Amino acid sequence: EVQLLESGGGLVQPGGSLRLSCAASGFTFSSYAMSWVRQAPGRGLEWVSTISREGGNTYNADSVRGRFTTSRDNFKDTVILQMSDLRAEDTAVYYCAKVGRTNYVWGALDLWGQGTMVTVSS
Amino acid sequence: EIVLTQSPGTLSLPPGERATLSCRASQSVSSNYLAWYQQRPGQAPTLLIYGASRRATGIPDRFSGSGSGTDFTLTISRLEPEDFAVYYCQQYGDSPFSFGPGTKVDIK
Numbered sequence: 001e002v003q004l005l006e007s008g009g010g011l012v013q014p015g016g017s018l019r020l021s022c023a024a025s026g027f028t029f030s031s032y033a034m035s036w037v038r039q040a041p042g043r044g045l046e047w048v049s050t051i052s053r054e055g056g057n058t059y060n061a062d063s064v065r066g067r068f069t070t071s072r073d074n075f076k077d078t079v080i081l082q083m084s085d086l087r088a089e090d091t092a093v094y095y096c097a098k099v100g101r102t103n104y105v106w107g108a109l110d111l112w113g114q115g116t117m118v119t120v121s122s
Numbered sequence: 123e124i125v126l127t128q129s130p131g132t133l134s135l136p137p138g139e140r141a142t143l144s145c146r147a148s149q150s151v152s153s154n155y156l157a158w159y160q161q162r163p164g165q166a167p168t169l170l171i172y173g174a175s176r177r178a179t180g181i182p183d184r185f186s187g188s189g190s191g192t193d194f195t196l197t198i199s200r201l202e203p204e205d206f207a208v209y210y211c212q213q214y215g216d217s218p219f220s221f222g223p224g225t226k227v228d229i230k
Contacts, residue, residue: 035219037167045159045167045210045221059217062123095166100178106214108157108172110179115166 002026002111004096009116012086016120020081022096022113029077030054033099035109036070036081038092038118048094050105051079059105064090086120093117124149124213126222134230141198143225145211150191152215158187158196161224162207170209171196201227 008020022034036048049070050059058070069082079096093115101107125148135141145156154174159167169178171187174194184199198205206229211222 037221044208044224045161045212047212047219047221050217050219059219061218100169100172106153106155108155108169108178108212108214109159109167110169110172112166112168 004098004111004113006094006096006113006116009094009118011119011121013122014087014120016086017082017084018086018118020083020094020096020116020118022079022081024077024079024098027098027111030074031102033105033107034070034072034079035097035099036079037095037097037109037112038090039095039115040089040092043092046092049081050099052105053103057105083118086118088120091118091120123218124151124216124220126211126213126220128209128211128222128225130225131223132226132228134228135201136230137201137203139201141201141205141227143196143198143209143227145189145194145196145222147192147194147213151194151213154190155213155215156187156189156194157212157214158185159210159212160205160207161210162204167210198227 035050072079096113097109098111099107100110158171161167175187
């Protein structure tokens with residue numbers, strides 16, 4: 001089955017760190033760029049980051065640059081979002097999504113996971 | 123950075139009616155790399171349209187996309203009960219790959 005499964009969400013204090021994982025299955029993971037998108041409670045979608053298929057290029061939103069790092073393991077079919085210096089405004093559901101075009105980062109997101117909730121609060 | 127504006131914020135229509143949603147970009151979207159997503163309550167978004175006008179796999183033909191440059195439109199020809207949801211546009215031509223704020227389509 002073609003799917004993405006996020007894990008690693010939870011409650012963290014301001015200034016803390018958290019590592020999200022996204023496990024892919026059912027497609028050739030190494031052929032596609034991957035993205036993270038978040039959604040604060042009751043709010044719209046916010047693009048967070050995109051990583052190229054080989055992992056050599058990453059693109060980040062200004063709101064997370066310098067605090068969040070995206071990486072991938074093409075042997076384990078996994079993409080990681082390492083978050084540090086977390087703030088209350090980072091509270092959101094974090095979705096992992098697949099870029100729908102092989103070999104390019106410039107593609108619509110054609111497969112989404114169900115999301116994992118991150119709450120930043122003391 | 124490209125800022126996307128969607129209108130209206132909420133669209134109230136009865137089932138069977140035609141829905142027209144607008145997405146306007148602050149500058150031209152490269153190669154018309156504009157997508158539309160549907161999000162139902164409590165669910166992840168799903169891709170409807172990419173490249174401004176191409177339907178994603180499995181999307182019914184009552185959904186259509188049009189436009190170019192800075193002005194784009196999503197049309198739902200006849201609203202079905204499952205179409206009442208929030209719709210987002212996204213440009214993926216230039217990083218940051220921004221989303222619009224969304225249009226909620228609800229039942230009148």
